[in-house]
Amino acid sequence: LAINGDARLEQQIGFxxxxxxxxxxxxxxxxxxxxxxxxxxxxxxxxxxxxxILEEHAADPVDILRVVKMVLIHDIVEIDAxxxxxxxxxGQVGKEYREREAANRIFGLLAAEQGEELSxxxxxxxxxxxxxxxxxxxxxxxxxxxxxxxxxxxxxxxxGVRKDQVVERNRHIGEGCxxxxxxxxxxxxxxxxxxxxxx
Amino acid sequence: LAINGDARLEQQIGFxxxxxxxxxxxxxxxxxxxxxxxxxxxxxxxxxxxxxILEEHAADPVDILRVVKMVLIHDIVEIDAxxxxxxxxxGQVGKEYREREAANRIFGLLAAEQGEELSxxxxxxxxxxxxxxxxxxxxxxxxxxxxxxxxxxxxxxxxGVRKDQVVERNRHIGEGCxxxxxxxxxxxxxxxxxxxxxx
Numbered sequence: 082l083a084i085n086g087d088a089r090l091e092q093q094i095g096f097x098x099x100x101x102x103x104x105x106x107x108x109x110x111x112x113x114x115x116x117x118x119x120x121x122x123x124x125x126x127x128x129x130x131x132x133x134i135l136e137e138h139a140a141d142p143v144d145i146l147r148v149v150k151m152v153l154i155h156d157i158v159e160i161d162a163x164x165x166x167x168x169x170x171x172g173q174v175g176k177e178y179r180e181r182e183a184a185n186r187i188f189g190l191l192a193a194e195q196g197e198e199l200s201x202x203x204x205x206x207x208x209x210x211x212x213x214x215x216x217x218x219x220x221x222x223x224x225x226x227x228x229x230x231x232x233x234x235x236x237x238x239x240x241g242v243r244k245d246q247v248v249e250r251n252r253h254i255g256e257g258c259x260x261x262x263x264x265x266x267x268x269x270x271x272x273x274x275x276x277x278x279x280x
Numbered sequence: 281l282a283i284n285g286d287a288r289l290e291q292q293i294g295f296x297x298x299x300x301x302x303x304x305x306x307x308x309x310x311x312x313x314x315x316x317x318x319x320x321x322x323x324x325x326x327x328x329x330x331x332x333i334l335e336e337h338a339a340d341p342v343d344i345l346r347v348v349k350m351v352l353i354h355d356i357v358e359i360d361a362x363x364x365x366x367x368x369x370x371g372q373v374g375k376e377y378r379e380r381e382a383a384n385r386i387f388g389l390l391a392a393e394q395g396e397e398l399s400x401x402x403x404x405x406x407x408x409x410x411x412x413x414x415x416x417x418x419x420x421x422x423x424x425x426x427x428x429x430x431x432x433x434x435x436x437x438x439x440g441v442r443k444d445q446v447v448e449r450n451r452h453i454g455e456g457c458x459x460x461x462x463x464x465x466x467x468x469x470x471x472x473x474x475x476x477x478x479x
Binding site: 191 | 295322337
């Protein structure tokens, strides 16, 4: 929508309007109260708030503004590439290519230096090699565990997911946030004991 | 859920789990694509991203981490107090008292210094007296304008809202972000010209 002749502002508003679509990308996680599927936008909001609240538990000192930026944008590529369920091995094929194309298109809506900053942050998140990225990834893995447990384990049961898969898939929470992994292992054990998760 | 004996972490996770409810608080704004009502969590995500992208247009220099925190938590009180439509004058009665009680309860789930930081940020947002709060409020007003316009003006029409009300209600966007107010006034004029908003 070309509206007032400030090309840079219009580019930015174009991006802001495009990412509106993230509210339509549904995840496998169910919300605790009404059991509808969570969308990527509300998930990203939840992670950003978690990042702020739990900063003291990060494995290594983090730059919290960078972490918050990372989790706010980490799923934007799914506007084009869709959400791939964590335990769907077939769905992982070609995922990296699809997501990189999506990053090029969507972050490319912004002026070069702004788009490149977000693109680099997204790649850093995916690579999980820096303290900021490890902490951000820990939050991204822990949040669905917490919701799945409190929603009664329906998502795990529907997909026949077992405890060893959940442990294997989420173990790296410990690299970014040991206290959360400690909490998570106890939550997983409790889920098994309560019949919410297969042993 | 008392799970591993780390009282402070459990308090934090208790808060994180409680604010999950923000995903159930519905706003009057309709999403552009499927015309369902937007919820407060995805709205807050959108504002946080806007804050980062549009920082250069803030009326005065801002501390962007503080602004992002502010917009991430600015609607949390609505978990208890509910969303009040911007043009609902009757709904404004008692709103301040309801929201303050909600802030006490919800931010009070955290340890004192953490809860108080968020509580003060929320009050600062509401008071609109600092550069950070004025910029955050500008984003909070601009975002529904952008969505209402692109969703065809249904929200305005359903409530019989007129152009002069929209201008009056949103004028202070200019105090926090003049470039956005410039854009908004043109968007409002275009909405009137296209029959999306009453003159």
